[in-house]
Amino acid sequence: MAMEVTQVLLNAQAVDGAVRKHAEESLMQFQEQNLLSFLLSLSSELANDEKPIESRKLAGLILKNALDAKEQHRKFELVQRWLSLDNAAKAQIKASLLKTLTSTVHDARSTASQVIAKVAGIEMPHNQWPELVSSLLGNMHQLPAHVKQATLETLGYLCEEVSPDVVDQDQVNKILTAVVQGMNSTETNNEVRLAATRALYNALGFAQSNFTNDMERDYIMRVVCEATLSPEVKIRQAAFECLVSISSTYYDKLAMYMQDIFNITAKAVREDEEPVALQAIEFWSSICDEEIDILEEYGGDFSGDSDIPCSYFIKKALPALVPMLLETLLKQEEDQDQDEGAWNLAMAGGTCLGLVARTVGDDIVPLVMPFIEENITKADWRQREAATYAFGSILEGPAPDKLISIVNIALNFMLSALTTDPNNHVKDTTAWTLGRIFEFLHGSTTDTPIITNANCQQIVTVLLQSMRDVPNVAEKACGALYFLAQGFEDVDTMSSPLTPFFQEIVKALLVVTHREDATESRLRTAAYETLNEVVRCSTDETAPLVVQLVPVIMMELHQTLEAQKLSSDEREKQAEFQGLLCGCLQVIIQKLGASETTKHPFMQFADQMMGLFLRVFACRSATVHEEAMLAIGALAYSTGPDFAKYMPEFYKYLEMGLQNFEEYQVCTITVGVVGDICRALEDKILPYCDGIMTQLLKNLSSNQLHRSVKPPIFSCFGDIALAIGENFEKYLAYAMPMLKSAAEVSAHASGSDDEIIEYTNLLRNGILEAFSGIFQGFKGSPKTHLLLPYSPHILQFLDSLYLVKDMDDVVMKTAIGVLGDLADTLGSNASPLIQQSVSSKDFLNECLSSDDHLIKESAEWAKLAISRAVSG
Numbered sequence: 101m102a103m104e105v106t107q108v109l110l111n112a113q114a115v116d117g118a119v120r121k122h123a124e125e126s127l128m129q130f131q132e133q134n135l136l137s138f139l140l141s142l143s144s145e146l147a148n149d150e151k152p153i154e155s156r157k158l159a160g161l162i163l164k165n166a167l168d169a170k171e172q173h174r175k176f177e178l179v180q181r182w183l184s185l186d187n188a189a190k191a192q193i194k195a196s197l198l199k200t201l202t203s204t205v206h207d208a209r210s211t212a213s214q215v216i217a218k219v220a221g222i223e224m225p226h227n228q229w230p231e232l233v234s235s236l237l238g239n240m241h242q243l244p245a246h247v248k249q250a251t252l253e254t255l256g257y258l259c260e261e262v263s264p265d266v267v268d269q270d271q272v273n274k275i276l277t278a279v280v281q282g283m284n285s286t287e288t289n290n291e292v293r294l295a296a297t298r299a300l301y302n303a304l305g306f307a308q309s310n311f312t313n314d315m316e317r318d319y320i321m322r323v324v325c326e327a328t329l330s331p332e333v334k335i336r337q338a339a340f341e342c343l344v345s346i347s348s349t350y351y352d353k354l355a356m357y358m359q360d361i362f363n364i365t366a367k368a369v370r371e372d373e374e375p376v377a378l379q380a381i382e383f384w385s386s387i388c389d390e391e392i393d394i395l396e397e398y399g400g401d402f403s404g405d406s407d408i409p410c411s412y413f414i415k416k417a418l419p420a421l422v423p424m425l426l427e428t429l430l431k432q433e434e435d436q437d438q439d440e441g442a443w444n445l446a447m448a449g450g451t452c453l454g455l456v457a458r459t460v461g462d463d464i465v466p467l468v469m470p471f472i473e474e475n476i477t478k479a480d481w482r483q484r485e486a487a488t489y490a491f492g493s494i495l496e497g498p499a500p501d502k503l504i505s506i507v508n509i510a511l512n513f514m515l516s517a518l519t520t521d522p523n524n525h526v527k528d529t530t531a532w533t534l535g536r537i538f539e540f541l542h543g544s545t546t547d548t549p550i551i552t553n554a555n556c557q558q559i560v561t562v563l564l565q566s567m568r569d570v571p572n573v574a575e576k577a578c579g580a581l582y583f584l585a586q587g588f589e590d591v592d593t594m595s596s597p598l599t600p601f602f603q604e605i606v607k608a609l610l611v612v613t614h615r616e617d618a619t620e621s622r623l624r625t626a627a628y629e630t631l632n633e634v635v636r637c638s639t640d641e642t643a644p645l646v647v648q649l650v651p652v653i654m655m656e657l658h659q660t661l662e663a664q665k666l667s668s669d670e671r672e673k674q675a676e677f678q679g680l681l682c683g684c685l686q687v688i689i690q691k692l693g694a695s696e697t698t699k700h701p702f703m704q705f706a707d708q709m710m711g712l713f714l715r716v717f718a719c720r721s722a723t724v725h726e727e728a729m730l731a732i733g734a735l736a737y738s739t740g741p742d743f744a745k746y747m748p749e750f751y752k753y754l755e756m757g758l759q760n761f762e763e764y765q766v767c768t769i770t771v772g773v774v775g776d777i778c779r780a781l782e783d784k785i786l787p788y789c790d791g792i793m794t795q796l797l798k799n800l801s802s803n804q805l806h807r808s809v810k811p812p813i814f815s816c817f818g819d820i821a822l823a824i825g826e827n828f829e830k831y832l833a834y835a836m837p838m839l840k841s842a843a844e845v846s847a848h849a850s851g852s853d854d855e856i857i858e859y860t861n862l863l864r865n866g867i868l869e870a871f872s873g874i875f876q877g878f879k880g881s882p883k884t885h886l887l888l889p890y891s892p893h894i895l896q897f898l899d900s901l902y903l904v905k906d907m908d909d910v911v912m913k914t915a916i917g918v919l920g921d922l923a924d925t926l927g928s929n930a931s932p933l934i935q936q937s938v939s940s941k942d943f944l945n946e947c948l949s950s951d952d953h954l955i956k957e958s959a960e961w962a963k964l965a966i967s968r969a970v971s972g
């Protein structure tokens with residue numbers, strides 16, 4: 101087999117499907133029969149300069165895929181598999197890979213770089229391949245430039261794959277030295293310099309201790325800044341990417357370099373090619389992000405002498421930074437709005453301007469207003485569009501009272517521009533800016549309302565008219581209407597100025613959804629999102645009109661289900677349409693189901709609606725399944741115990757959703773719907789509980805299910821226990837050990853990574869909600885003694901959470917609630933257990949004095965339950 105591997109690899113890329121399929125099967129077979137010799141022959145194929153580049157590239161790709169996978173469980177299997185292989189054979193494979201770095205063929209070197217990094221990612225955490233870094237660094241003294249280039253590329257990938265804590269500082273220093281030398285302006289080969297600059301980007305996370313040393317930091321910063329002036333555009337771009345990364349990783353070390361960086365970025369923004377200029381703007385956006393985070397964390401305490409770790413770089417740079425960004429707004433492209441994912445200099449400048457406004461607040465207004473006033477009425481569309489974009493960009497950040505008077509003048513001007521400006525771009529940006537005005541300055545927070553009964557009609561008329569414009573303008577007009585409706589969400593139920601226009605607005609939105617070009621610019625989606633918001637924020641007065649909307653939307657959904665023989669492209673569009681219709685029905689169900697007066701007229705449609713949702717499950721699309729599930733959850737919540745009649749038919753789809761590991765979002769949503777149904781049916785759900793609990797327990801013990809589904813499953817245990825009370829007895833022996841082991845893991849899962857901390861808190865909360873539901877479910881039943889054996893573990897869990905001190909507020913509230921539930925359900929039996937608990941007293945006192953009224957409320961209830969248990 102090893103002899104003909106070249107031909108098989110070439111055949112696997114053949115145009116002829118049969119040849120290709122046969123070759124793929126041969127490769128699979130070879131891999132299954134003898135993995136070691138399979139990997140060896142791939143690595144020698146990759147290393148052999150005599151072989152065709154096509155077969156070498158594919159050999160490298162298959163090697164890489166044998167070491168890594170996107171799915172966590174598959175990745176884990178591949179890592180274990182590699183670690184268990186024979187060491188001598190692995191050494192041979194690694195030698196071939198290192199040899200490939202000296203190949204004259206660029207693609208072979210590049211593939212080998214990636215594979216070496218994957219192997220290092222597996223082996224270095226296990227203290228294997230200790231000589232790798234020194235053998236790579238040995239290459240740096242070789243003459244052929246391509247060897248240096250490949251080695252630097254490998255070092256870059258290595259830093260991406262390996263965590264900094266598995267490489268000792270001495271090796272880190274050597275890697276950084278090699279990389280920074282490769283970046284130096286004395287390096288004459290551009291390929292080498294580019295590879296070094298890209299490698300530094302990945303190596304920055306390793307440079308913590310180097311950035312605390314003044315000399316080393318100065319040297320790194322000097323080399324990066326010099327590289328931004330390289331004659332080669334790709335090197336300049338890569339160097340600015342390094343600066344962007346430095347701005348967030350080492351924000352606190354930047355003060356002495358900011359003047360130079362400002363000069364470099366300003367020059368790039370004004371004079372350089374777009375990819376470089378975009379990164380230069382990104383640097384300032386990144387600084388804004390850092391400062392916004394710092395200032396939010398420290399609240400409004402901006403006094404000059406306070407020790408906030410904020411360097412106020414943006415505030416200091418304002419007088420020069422704002423004019424530079426305003427200039428970029430005039431560099432629009434003729435066709436910029438047509439492409440959804442377009443990103444250009446004007447957009448980047450406007451986005452950065454918006455971040456600057458959020459960072460410095462009121463200070464930005466006087467700097468931007470002259471630009472707006474000067475350009476808003478100019479003959480050139482670019483100037484009008486730039487002025488409008490500048491205005492829209494600064495609406496979030498400054499205090500509303502700094503903007504209201506300007507907005508009141510601007511509003512009339514914008515409404516007339518939206519209908520009369522001859523230029524599509526100007527109309528697009530005007531509609532977007534109106535949306536921003538309604539989003540940030542309209543609503544209950546402002547003393548002087550922007551929208552009054554006097555101007556409401558004109559605003560609605562203009563927006564409805566613009567919804568007939570070209571798709572991109574119509575989509576922004578829908579967005580503006582969305583925020584207009586949202587701003588009236590909290591007004592007194594009878595007095596929304598939008599009420600008289602409700603019917604007209606709904607009709608106009610439905611017309612938009614049927615436009616021939618509704619799939620362009622997300623127009624149909626925007627129209628349904630707006631319709632949902634208009635319904636959600638409508639008043640009691642318009643409820644009869646909302647009821648009339650139900651058969652209309654149901655009819656639309658029915659028609660999409662009847663459509664015959666569609667192409668795959670049409671099927672995809674149709675699935676999207678069905679998802680939007682199910683989402684719309686969900687909002688209507690929630691709106692009408694929320695009050696007794698509207699619930700009755702709407703219930704006449706419940707059977708038909710449920711029938712439609714069940715038919716939707718026959719479609720193949722995950723997004724539709726999500727939307728239909730959510731709508732059914734809302735229906736269950738509204739219909740209450742009457743939902744039982746749908747269960748025999750619905751149950752199989754519920755089970756399918758719980759088994760859907762591939763599209764784990766569907767699984768998560770289905771778990772949530774089980775909770776809705778438990779609340780609706782209470783003990784009528786009992787006949788289905790064996791099936792549901794079996795599936796949930798199966799899900800928890802599978803390593804193939806995405807971890808994000810686990811917290812909602814635990815809290816679903818609580819929903820089921822609450823619904824069926826002491827009947828949960830037969831599941832205790834299965835559910836409690838799972839909860840116990842998850843609790844132990846989550847109590848000690850400390851991590852510095854925000855994502856890990858967030859997930860850990862979700863997991864803890866799910867576990868606590870399960871305990872809470874189980875205790876409340878058993879309360880007052882003769883079987884509470886069944887919970888006694890589990891209670892010490894639960895109290896230990898609460899102790900460990902209190903002692904680790906990294907709970908968020910949600911977990912804290914649920915945790916103190918569980919303490920109360922335990923005391924409330926177990927009564928006098930709880931007293932000795934709680935007294936043995938290390939920290940329950942301290943925990944209770946801390947919660948009682950919390951600023952968060954929800955935590956305080958929970959704690960007061962827990963205190964009452966505990967004192968009853970102790971005195972009982």
